[in-house]
Amino acid sequence: MPEAKTIQLDIVSAESALFSGQVLRVLVSGSLGELGIEPGHTALLSPLKPGQVTFTQQEGSVEHFYVSGGVVEVQPDHVTILADTCIRGEALxxxxxxxxxxxxxxxxxxxxxxxxxxxxxxxxxxxxxxxxxxxxxxxxxxx
CATH class of the missing domain: 1.20.5 (Single alpha-helices involved in coiled-coils or other helix-helix interfaces)
Structure with a gap:
């Protein structure tokens, strides 16, 4: 079975780095709506509105974070989320x-x-x- 394609995801807030690793897919709340990002996505830079960041890890588990706003930078093999405030979903x-x-x-x-x-x-x-x-x-x- 071929290995699934992944994309590097880094989530950073003013307080700390919250996540860094390879993921299958990332969903963010962009200023113009929901944005799904997969490996090979076109490069872009977008402001984030308050909402969810959800990503699927390689083994299939799904993680949820809340961001109060910030910026997402997308490259074909790397996603960086710079969040104003970021909280794990279960900690809300x-x-x-x-x-x-x-x-x-x-x-x-x-x-x-x-x-x-x-x-x-x-x-x-x-x-x-x-x-x-x-x-x-x-x-x-x-x-």
Missing amino acids: DAEKATAAQAAAQAKLADQQAEADYAQALRELAQATAQLRMIQELNRRRKV
Whole structure:
């Protein structure tokens, strides 16, 4: 049986390098939608929106990370994800994300507050993306 083609994936945040290894496929939340990357993909550079990074390892296991934003650089044999913040999917906290979502919604609703509107929108997008990912991971565990 021929060996499956792989692509090198490096995931790095401001805090640390979170993953480095050969994978079969990478899915990211690009600024214009979901982006599937496989070996031989055309080179590109794209901003990332808050959401999932999912990749399939050589043995078939699937890993999930949450990124708050950042950049993905794709070369035919290498993918580098530079994330603002990156958290393993299983480490996401639904209570914290729900509280962050409520706080961001309150900032947006308070017309008298001198809060930074753009910052509140970013916080809302990040909390919503975390909750969406938590729900999806919980659904997959039940299957």
